[in-house]
Amino acid sequence: MLSDWTLWAEWVIKSLFVIFALLTGFAYLTWYERRALARIQSRIGPNRAGPFGLLQPIADAVKLIFKEELVPAKADKTLFFWAPVVTMVPSIIIAAVIPFGPVVNLFGREVMLTVANINVGVLYLGAIASIAVYGIVLAGWASNNKYAMLGGLRSSAQMISYELSLGLMFVTAIMLANSMNLYDIINQQQSVWYALVQPVGALVFLIVTLAEVNRAPFDMPEAEQELTAGYHSEYSGMKFALFFMAEYQKMIAISMIAATLFFGGYREFWFLKGTIFSVDHFWWLGPIYLLIKVVVLLFFMIWVRATWPRIRYDRLMAFGWKVLLPLSLVITFITATGILLADQYKNQLYYWSIPVLSVVVGLFTVVFVYRELRRKAYERA
């Protein structure tokens, strides 16, 4: 069984590659965020450690490793220890199914540039994304601290509410590709991205991902003005660093997912199809295109954080349940109907109903939200 150990070696190498990519990605995402935020605020940001402050993450890591770790006397010691681990692990393994390149011929064997090419890839993403909430809730509970507890509870409520819309957006992508395999989804998007087929769906997905990774304006679990630091109030040293890592790795992973499902994944931009810049010509362009898309999506997250204030908690829940969930349901319905019509009448033109109708529905949602807000303003006056 010679092929057996080579298969294992391939898996190990690919897993290590993904893990190291995520870990360095995390380190430099903190640097990227601090620099970008600083520029938006007319500052320069960390630029002392190394050229352009590129060694800053290393300095931070050294500091965090050598910091004292405190465990509150009345904390649940076991859970307190395991909560960061439970948060950290899903944020890494979620990237296992994301393809970062096509099938390539390396050292005489066909290598698929993903850790696991499973045919229920999207389902796996949904499952792992839901596990992440456990770590946060357990951390909040184990700390035996009111603020941490509230942060954990908020986070669980928020993530469960927004996961419904996230799941429905997964469903739209699955329906459009007629497959749960991420390679199939990417290859279906060669000529047109799903962000163009389903623009409102992509927008909803981006909003929901902000809530899923607890980023501003939905960073309720760690709203510092209300909860000091939320679920990680009592954590220090490397345990805190694990939460921090998990948050940023989730940002990277979810940007990769968004790029894969709606922005063509590792494939070239649709207008470069068939040119020399195509992934079919040079396979190594695949990871580069994915990186570009991820960096742009991450910039969007940072930009939003720099711009919009944090939403109030009841409005967050109302927005999730009363606006995003019905909107996602309608979008799913429109997508399904469009695909059915196109299949039924063997006419590709019916696909056009999907973007048109979803934009109309999106506008209607805005109108409804606006009228509701105005009605409330009149009642208050």
Place this chain on the structure above:
Amino acid sequence: MSVLDPVVELVRGLGTTLKMMFERPVTIQYPEEKRPVRPRFRGRHVLKRYENGLEKCIGCSLCAAACPADAIFVEASENTDERRFSPGERYASTYEINMIRCIFCGFCEEACPTEAIILGDNYELTFYDRRSAIYTKEMLLEPVPSQEMTTPQKTEPGKYDRRSVPEMKDPTD
């Protein structure tokens, strides 16, 4: 007010922050780039000299008396024409300011009858221990332009005996 206003406003917010990205940062990169201080800035003290190199300080301890933080310690000694530090009878043989106590109020400056102590423009006062926070006379004294003007000087007898402050051309100055 149209129905799209909420969305338009959100996007305008994003536009504003994006525009800010391309503006020059206002940061002054401190150790490389220093902002000049204002004329009346009160920084580290400097003990001044006359044009001929004699110290203005006569060791009268009025600054120490005026100091609300009790940061100044002065010890006076007698001048002679052989070893003359300052005009008049006495000079400060010890002059110490504890920079941890000093509140930079400038009262010492105002109390000084000879305008010997001035709060300068140096604000980089850092030290690793309490002992090095005490600035001695050598550290505070203004450097001399040339070696023969350093104190103590040998002066001709009777020239600087009586007055502590030399005759001024323009007393209102």
